[in-house]
Amino acid sequence: MSLDYSVENAIEIKNLNKSYKGFSLKDVSFNVPSGQVTGFIGQNGAGKSTTIKSILNMLKTDGGDIKVFGADNLKNEFDIKENVGVVFDDIGFHPNLKVKHIDKILKGMYKNWDSKVFFEYLEKLGLPTKKKVGDYSRGMQMKLQIATALSHHAKLLIMDEPTGGLDPIVRNEILDIFMEFIQDSEHTVFLSSHIITDLERIADNIVFIHKGKILLSEDKDTIAERHGILKCSKEQFATVDDEDVIGYRKSSFGIEALVGDQEKCKTKYKGMLCEKTSLEEIMLFYVNNTNNGEN
Amino acid sequence: MLGLIYKDLVLVRKNIIMGFLTIAGVALFALIFILGMNVGNFQELKEEEFIYNLFYKGCILYVCGAGITVSLTSASAIDQDHKAEWYKVLYSSPINIWKEIFSRYIVAFLVNTIMSIFSSIILPIIYMAGNESYGFKEFKTVLYCWMAGLLIILIRLPIDIIFSAKVSVVICCSMLGVFLVAIMAWLMHEENIEVIFETIKGWFDLIYNHGALVVIGVVIASFSASYFGKRNRRWA
Numbered sequence: 387m388s389l390d391y392s393v394e395n396a397i398e399i400k401n402l403n404k405s406y407k408g409f410s411l412k413d414v415s416f417n418v419p420s421g422q423v424t425g426f427i428g429q430n431g432a433g434k435s436t437t438i439k440s441i442l443n444m445l446k447t448d449g450g451d452i453k454v455f456g457a458d459n460l461k462n463e464f465d466i467k468e469n470v471g472v473v474f475d476d477i478g479f480h481p482n483l484k485v486k487h488i489d490k491i492l493k494g495m496y497k498n499w500d501s502k503v504f505f506e507y508l509e510k511l512g513l514p515t516k517k518k519v520g521d522y523s524r525g526m527q528m529k530l531q532i533a534t535a536l537s538h539h540a541k542l543l544i545m546d547e548p549t550g551g552l553d554p555i556v557r558n559e560i561l562d563i564f565m566e567f568i569q570d571s572e573h574t575v576f577l578s579s580h581i582i583t584d585l586e587r588i589a590d591n592i593v594f595i596h597k598g599k600i601l602l603s604e605d606k607d608t609i610a611e612r613h614g615i616l617k618c619s620k621e622q623f624a625t626v627d628d629e630d631v632i633g634y635r636k637s638s639f640g641i642e643a644l645v646g647d648q649e650k651c652k653t654k655y656k657g658m659l660c661e662k663t664s665l666e667e668i669m670l671f672y673v674n675n676t677n678n679g680e681n
Numbered sequence: 682m683l684g685l686i687y688k689d690l691v692l693v694r695k696n697i698i699m700g701f702l703t704i705a706g707v708a709l710f711a712l713i714f715i716l717g718m719n720v721g722n723f724q725e726l727k728e729e730e731f732i733y734n735l736f737y738k739g740c741i742l743y744v745c746g747a748g749i750t751v752s753l754t755s756a757s758a759i760d761q762d763h764k765a766e767w768y769k770v771l772y773s774s775p776i777n778i779w780k781e782i783f784s785r786y787i788v789a790f791l792v793n794t795i796m797s798i799f800s801s802i803i804l805p806i807i808y809m810a811g812n813e814s815y816g817f818k819e820f821k822t823v824l825y826c827w828m829a830g831l832l833i834i835l836i837r838l839p840i841d842i843i844f845s846a847k848v849s850v851v852i853c854c855s856m857l858g859v860f861l862v863a864i865m866a867w868l869m870h871e872e873n874i875e876v877i878f879e880t881i882k883g884w885f886d887l888i889y890n891h892g893a894l895v896v897i898g899v900v901i902a903s904f905s906a907s908y909f910g911k912r913n914r915r916w917a
Contacts, residue, residue, distance in 0.1 A: 444772045467775040478770035480692060480762045487691050494684020495774050544773075 389455035389465055396420045396542050396574040397441060402450035404436055409598060411436055414450070416593045416603040421571040423564065425585030425606070426578035427669060428595040434578035437595065438546045442472065454542070468497060471535030473545040477527040481520025485513065488534065496538040507533035511559070525556035532563060543567065545577040549584050557581070561588050582666045594669060601672050606665070613668050614648030617641070618658040626655060633675030644671035685776065685784035692762055693755035693792055700751035700796050704744055708803045711740035715810040737811055744803055745822045748796035749830040755792045756834070759785055789834040797827035 397418035404411040411433050418424045428434050439445040441452055443463050452459040454466045479488055485508060493499045508515060511529040513522070522530060528548060535543055543564070549557040565588055567573050579585055585592065585606075592609055594602035602609060616626065623634070623641040630651055634643035644667070645651045645660065652660045714736050771781055801823045808815040 442773050444769075464775040464777070467773060470773070472769075472773035474766070474769045474773075476766045476769070478766040478768070480688075480765045480767065483688075483691060487688070491684040491688040491691075492774075494682060494687060495776050497775075 389457050389462065389469060391420070391455055391541055391572070393420060393456040395453075396455060397576060398451075398453040399437070399441070400451045402437065402440055402452065403448040404440060404445060405448055406436075409433070409436075411440075411598045414595070414598070414600055416600055418574060418576045418593075419591060420574050421568065422590040423568055423575040423577070423588050424591040424593060425589035426576065426593050426595065427580065427582060427585060427665075428578075429580060429673065432595045433598040434595060435546050436598075438544060438576075438578060441544060442467070442470075468538070469541045471538065471540035471543045473528070473531045473535050473543070473548045475547040475550050477519060477522075477531055479519045479530075481518060483519050484517065485515045485519075485530070488519070488530075492534060492538070498538045500537055500539060503539075504533060504537035507536055511563075525552050528552060528556070528560065532560060536563075536567065541573060543573070543575045543577070545575070547578055547580070549579060549581055557584060564588055582664075582669060586665050592665065594672065596673055602668075609668065610662065610665065612646060612648060613663060614645050614651060614660045615663045615667065616643045616645050616651055616655065616658055616660050618643070618655070622655075622658055626658075630654070633671035635671075635674065644668060644675075682776075682780045682784060685781055686787055688762070689759050689784055689788035690791075692758045693788060696751055696755045696758055697792060697795065699754075700747055700792075701799060704747045704796070704799055704803055707740050707743045707747075708807055711737065711744075711807045712810050714740070715807070737807075741804065741807060741822070744800045744807065745826045747800055748793045748823075748827055749833060751796045752789050752793040752830050752834055756785070756789055759788070786834065790831065793827060793830040793834060797823055797830070800826070 395417040399417070400415050402411055402414040409431065414433070414437060426434050426437070436445065440447050440450075441454065441459060443459055454462075455469070457466065459466060483491075485504075489501050489504055492504075493501060505515075508530075511533060513526055513529055513533065519527065519530065532548065535545075549560055552560070561584060564575050564577070568575055575588075577585075577589075589606050592602060592604060592606050593600060604612075613632075616631075617640065618626070619640040620636075623643065626643065630645050630647065632644040632646050634641055644663070648660055648662070651658075771778070801820060804819065804823060805815040808819060
């Protein structure tokens with residue numbers, strides 16, 4: 387089966403399972419819509435890297451279906467990888483290599499490797515070509531990885547914490563590159579991060595994973611519109627239905643509760659204040675609720 | 682595939698250069714030593730056959746075995762590439778893992794062959810300086826070393842890839858020990874190939890008779906291997 391770039395979802399994951407000692411992915415299912423940026427958020431150790439490695443067949447999974455451009459990721463592995471650019475949190479190249487070496491190495495690995503595009507990106511990103519990779523700063527190494535991921539005309543970018551540990555200026559530059567990459571709507575970006583402000587800026591969709599389970603997988607704006615913070619006193623909170631509340635915390639003013647349907651709560655609980663909230667707050671409430679539920 | 686061979690050649694280029702320089706350096710040392718024996722007070726030293734043989738044959742041994750040494754240090758340089766998270770690049774690219782293994786074989790074979798050719802060019806100079814004839818019998822020393830190098834590479838790489846770093850080092854050190862002892866014995870004696878078999882047999886006898894010693898050796902090798910850390914592996 388050949389790859390179909392016109393499919394609605396560039397990546398489709400159904401019931402993905404993978405168990406390690408002390409950690410497991412449990413029936414992970416979500417889609418990454420084509421032509422959009424999908425952010426994959428979660429705490430460290432939530433299962434983001436395991437999911438990404440499963441998509442790339444870098445791990446043997448315990449079960450589940452993964453389709454990339456409509457094709458099975460195992461049966462069509464090499465075709466898929468020819469069309470996927472990958473960025474990890476660590477640079478994979480030997481520290482003694484220079485960019486001219488990386489160009490020649492990757493030219494022999496990717497059919498569509500474009501040296502011209504590669505050196506254009508290096509220039510654009512201000513990367514020195516004479517230095518060894520090991521002498522690059524972390525920001526430079528990430529930029530180099532991004533340049534390599536973009537230089538074989540990939541249709542899909544999969545990135546695992548590409549902005550982790552970088553200063554805000556470099557992060558901003560990198561996010562701009564991603565934005566530019568998806569401008570023609572033929573390209574798709576799937577990136578994991580625990581820096582939610584980055585995803586708030588560029589992501590169209592959010593997939594939220596916690597302890598190996600998907601808690602949210604939706605359009606970013608819908609998540610923001612749907613969720614709200616209900617502010618009330620302890621007495622008022624006692625009258626709120628449990629099913630409306632995702633999580634809550636006590637503050638000096640009373641109770642702040644995350645609700646899953648802001649509009650409904652505004653109508654239902656008229657004496658209470660229901661406000662919009664940030665993605666970061668939503669994530670915190672979900673995580674705390676899960677942790678409390680387990681305790 | 683070409684990309685992988687290129688990568689490995691880039692990584693081992695310094696090992697090759699160092700190999701050339703070391704062989705040339707050892708040959709130069711041998712020449713100075715041997716020629717120095719013919720002048721002044723060193724004449725007396727020449728009579729001390731043991732010292733003379735130690736240096737003279739030691740240099741010959743080093744030049745012959747340099748192919749193996751450089752191949753092994755080159756293999757380590759390629760291993761370092763894997764420690765540098767190279768596997769992430771490899772497994773996220775449209776490259777089959779077997780191509781990576783094959784490219785490592787090709788590069789290790791090339792390094793061993795290049796070094797052996799260089800050794801076979803240098804070796805007659807040492808023999809000539811020592812007023813000894815150089816013929817096919819002497820050339821066979823390089824040939825055996827080249828073959829031993831190939832055998833080590835042939836067995837080492839899959840071991841390196843399949844087994845953990847600790848097991849790999851233990852197996853490879855044992856193999857290297859067998860070959861070095863065999864080659865040394867062969868060089869120091871005149872009985873040629875029979876000595877190699879005798880030495881290998883002796884090695885196995887040693888393992889059989891001194892089990893505890895081998896266990897200690899394995900433990901030491903395992904600990905030294907753990908220094909290099911656990912290799913990142915697919916199918917973790």
